[in-house]
Amino acid sequence: MIDFELNETQKQIRSFVHMFAKDVVRPMSLQCDREHRVPDEFLLKLVAMGNAFRMGAIPKDYGGEDDGAGEIRDQGPGGKKGSKQANRVAVIGAEEMCWGDAAVVMNLPGPGLGGPPVRSMGTRDQQQRFFGMLTAAGLHYGAYGLTEPAAGSDVAGIRTACVKNGKGWILNGTKCFITNGAKADWVVIFATVDSTLGRAGQRAFVVEKGTPGFRVGKIEDKMGLRASETVELILEDCHVPEENLLGGEDHYRTKEGFLGAMKTFDSSRPMVGAMALGIGRAAYEYARDFVRDNYVLTRPIPRYRVLTDRLARVARRLDAARMLIWSASWMADEGIPNAKEASMSKAAAGQAAIGACIEAIQICGAHGTLQEDHALLEKWFRDIKVFDIFEGTGQIQRIVISKRILSGLKAF
Amino acid sequence: MISFSPSEDQKLIQDTVRDLAAAQLRPRIREAEAAGKLPDDVARSIHEMGLTTLSLPESCGGQGLALVTAVIAEEELAWGDAAAALAAPGPGAAAYALLEVGDDAQQRKWLLPFSGADGWKRRGALAWSEAGVFADGAMKTTARKDGTDWVLDGKKTFVVNGGIADVTVVVAQIDPAAGWRGLGAFVVAADNPGLRAGNRQRTLGLDAVHFGEVVLESCRVPAAARLGDGDLTDRLGRVFARMALAGAARAVGLSRAAWEVTREYCETRQAFGKPIGHFQAVAFTLADRLMDVDSARWLVWKAASRWDGGTDARRDVAMAGAHAHEAAMRCADDSVQLHGGMGFMRDVPVEKMMRDAKTLALVGPTVEMLDQLAAAVDLGAPLGPDLLLPTPDVQAVFT
Numbered sequence: 001m002i003d004f005e006l007n008e009t010q011k012q013i014r015s016f017v018h019m020f021a022k023d024v025v026r027p028m029s030l031q032c033d034r035e036h037r038v039p040d041e042f043l044l045k046l047v048a049m050g051n052a053f054r055m056g057a058i059p060k061d062y063g064g065e066d067d068g069a070g071e072i073r074d075q076g077p078g079g080k081k082g083s084k085q086a087n088r089v090a091v092i093g094a095e096e097m098c099w100g101d102a103a104v105v106m107n108l109p110g111p112g113l114g115g116p117p118v119r120s121m122g123t124r125d126q127q128q129r130f131f132g133m134l135t136a137a138g139l140h141y142g143a144y145g146l147t148e149p150a151a152g153s154d155v156a157g158i159r160t161a162c163v164k165n166g167k168g169w170i171l172n173g174t175k176c177f178i179t180n181g182a183k184a185d186w187v188v189i190f191a192t193v194d195s196t197l198g199r200a201g202q203r204a205f206v207v208e209k210g211t212p213g214f215r216v217g218k219i220e221d222k223m224g225l226r227a228s229e230t231v232e233l234i235l236e237d238c239h240v241p242e243e244n245l246l247g248g249e250d251h252y253r254t255k256e257g258f259l260g261a262m263k264t265f266d267s268s269r270p271m272v273g274a275m276a277l278g279i280g281r282a283a284y285e286y287a288r289d290f291v292r293d294n295y296v297l298t299r300p301i302p303r304y305r306v307l308t309d310r311l312a313r314v315a316r317r318l319d320a321a322r323m324l325i326w327s328a329s330w331m332a333d334e335g336i337p338n339a340k341e342a343s344m345s346k347a348a349a350g351q352a353a354i355g356a357c358i359e360a361i362q363i364c365g366a367h368g369t370l371q372e373d374h375a376l377l378e379k380w381f382r383d384i385k386v387f388d389i390f391e392g393t394g395q396i397q398r399i400v401i402s403k404r405i406l407s408g409l410k411a412f
Numbered sequence: 413m414i415s416f417s418p419s420e421d422q423k424l425i426q427d428t429v430r431d432l433a434a435a436q437l438r439p440r441i442r443e444a445e446a447a448g449k450l451p452d453d454v455a456r457s458i459h460e461m462g463l464t465t466l467s468l469p470e471s472c473g474g475q476g477l478a479l480v481t482a483v484i485a486e487e488e489l490a491w492g493d494a495a496a497a498l499a500a501p502g503p504g505a506a507a508y509a510l511l512e513v514g515d516d517a518q519q520r521k522w523l524l525p526f527s528g529a530d531g532w533k534r535r536g537a538l539a540w541s542e543a544g545v546f547a548d549g550a551m552k553t554t555a556r557k558d559g560t561d562w563v564l565d566g567k568k569t570f571v572v573n574g575g576i577a578d579v580t581v582v583v584a585q586i587d588p589a590a591g592w593r594g595l596g597a598f599v600v601a602a603d604n605p606g607l608r609a610g611n612r613q614r615t616l617g618l619d620a621v622h623f624g625e626v627v628l629e630s631c632r633v634p635a636a637a638r639l640g641d642g643d644l645t646d647r648l649g650r651v652f653a654r655m656a657l658a659g660a661a662r663a664v665g666l667s668r669a670a671w672e673v674t675r676e677y678c679e680t681r682q683a684f685g686k687p688i689g690h691f692q693a694v695a696f697t698l699a700d701r702l703m704d705v706d707s708a709r710w711l712v713w714k715a716a717s718r719w720d721g722g723t724d725a726r727r728d729v730a731m732a733g734a735h736a737h738e739a740a741m742r743c744a745d746d747s748v749q750l751h752g753g754m755g756f757m758r759d760v761p762v763e764k765m766m767r768d769a770k771t772l773a774l775v776g777p778t779v780e781m782l783d784q785l786a787a788a789v790d791l792g793a794p795l796g797p798d799l800l801l802p803t804p805d806v807q808a809v810f811t
Contacts, residue, residue, distance in 0.1 A: 323710030
């Protein structure tokens with residue numbers, strides 16, 4: 001049945017996360033941004049509150065609380081199991097959390113983007129080991145190392161080399177822009193046996209912190225999301241044991257090895273879209289409240305109508321993007337392939353939210369740029385831009401969409 | 413529970429209307445355009461399928477279906493031909509006025525005939541807009557009490573089915589001092605000697621729709637013809653919200669049609685040795701417009717479903733209407749653009765779709781009005797006639 005109201009579970013989660021974002025996360029926002037970190041004590045408190053405050057799910061079989069693949073179910077009539085709703089719940093939660101602060105959210109411990117490749121390619125034993133590490137006491141992270149200085153969107157062009165050496169592998173290369181890369185217990189590193197083979201030559205390794213030859217390079221200083229750690233990772237004759245090759249060697253005899261890695265994005269893109277939406281909505285609400293509280297809208301000043309018009313346009317672009325996010329995550333819950341819709345949702349949400357943050361400052365006037373009085377607006381403007389860049393730029397999303405709407409289109 | 417899944421019944425209606433649209437509307441868009449009306453056999457088909465009375469209550473001869481079902485059907489009709497969706501027989505906007513302002517007896521009296529066997533010939537109209545300069549913030553068409561009767565005088569314009577409708581709801585000024593809050597609504601039958609058709613208005617697009625003037629000269633109606641009383645602002649606001657929702661659904665249908673036709677063209681048209689769709693500038697445009705089409709549809713569904721649920725859906729309707737019309741204009745414009753010079757030729761449907769999209773955006777509340785309404789809801793401003801009604805003193809609309 002067509003329905004756009006949240007059910008009880010979804011409502012409860014939304015209001016709980018919203019309260020948390022408002023009372024706990026938002027008050028930390030500016031401090032974290034200034035200090036370029038989120039205090040450990042704060043994060044430890046969150047971990048104690050349970051799995052809801054994890055970045056990426058840990059499967060139940062490996063010490064997690066749910067399997068993250070959709071096991072949150074709606075209670076159907078008569079206590080029967082209803083439909084899966086994990087993806088819908090996840091995007092609703094992500095929007096609310098990031099309404100509080102996106103950089104803080106990215107500091108939540110958990111496997112992060114490293115989770116999906118371990119889950120989809122890893123053997124039972126590997127999942128046991130790597131997810132197991134993250135369930136130990138304290139703050140534990142996984143990370144995802146694909147991007148290189150010379151290979152961003154063109155992921156087939158990575159240069160990090162892996163060479164078989166006895167019972168293990170020797171890795172050489174540099175990864176960059178890796179979220180939580182310095183604090184991570186392990187990073188999924190993509191490398192190639194022969195860069196001329198493109199994707200077919202690629203292998204995914206789980207490289208553990210402290211492995212000789214594996215070190216953190218530059219810690220980036222960024223426009224926004226400053227409280228989120230973004231680093232360069234350097235591999236110099238780094239010896240990785242064969243049991244850390246995700247899926248084992250047989251896995252790479254078929255093309256699926258790499259495709260498995262890309263599947264990460266089908267479920268994460270609506271999430272990233274929802275995160276962007278949270279920031280955009282925060283900025284919109286801020287501007288809306290500023291207008292209501294500071295401008296005497298009944299005075300016949302022509303600019304007032306222009307400002308209210310802009311507010312409405314911002315709001316409806318956000319609403320439209322939310323529909324695409326909900327629809328993509330509903331499809332995921334229903335098991336309907338959604339690569340196209342996932343990309344559409346992320347592309348639309350990123351742009352709508354950037355628009356919202358830009359307009360919010362414009363609507364508030366010079367006040368909006370001030371780091372003291374309206375520091376949040378100024379911060380959101382800096383935070384939001386990267387949402388149209390990471391996990392596939394807006395242009396890459398359009399390539400994904402294009403390939404699915406035009407027959408016979410393999411590449412441009 | 414958030415769900416984008418139509419029920420079995422809704423799917424059935426969707427498929428049936430799509431089949432009708434594909435078989436009878438799309439192939440004959442130029443025929444309807446040239447004739448300035450829907451072919452009779454098509455009007456019959458639409459009526460016989462029950463599409464003209466889909467969401468009327470069963471007591472009025474309708475099927476009592478939810479608005480969310482009605483917008484699904486409306487999208488499919490407009491996918492076939494946006495003009496046909498509006499030119500189709502049925503009570504149209506008059507039904508909105510009767511349902512929102514009229515009482516049970518009035519609804520039954522005026523709406524029941526539309527479900528009869530000759531319903532395919534019947535049409536309703538809502539006479540709202542007027543031309544000229546408005547200094548007083550009030551309609552120039554007046555309603556004057558004479559004994560128990562009312563006498564209407566004035567000239568209405570931009571009326572869908574204006575002058576040819578079986579049932580015309582006329583909005584006129586009862587109390588000039590009360591401005592837009594002093595309006596009254598009256599039902600006038602086609603055979604009333606005080607009502608006559610003015611000029612038919614030829615428009616940029618939607619050529620198959622009869623837009624026309626309605627002239628009222630000492631048009632006398634009984635007391636029972638008056639719909640509601642007192643300040644009609646909120647009730648008329650709901651009339652225009654329904655109109656906005658139907659218009660938004662049509663805009664989605666038009667967007668999807670333009671997008672599909674264009675996608676196909678981009679796969680077949682070759683340039684520089686490959687289909688033009690295989691160039692990024694073209695493919696990315698299609699990707700952007702698909703985001704428009706889908707997001708507009710979901711906003712329309714959301715607004716309709718919230719309306720059905722009895723929540724105050726004014727903000728949702730405003731968002732859906734504004735987004736859908738802008739999306740439709742972008743889709744139609746880019747469709748012509750991607751067809752290149754061919755798009756400018758009347759041999760291709762996108763030529764018509766672009767003209768239709770602009771015209772459609774001026775039937776019912778405009779994007780500008782809807783945006784102001786949504787902003788006012790968000791800002792907690794009082795919602796008066798200036799926000800709820802497309803008053804004809806500025807940016808007049810077709811109704």
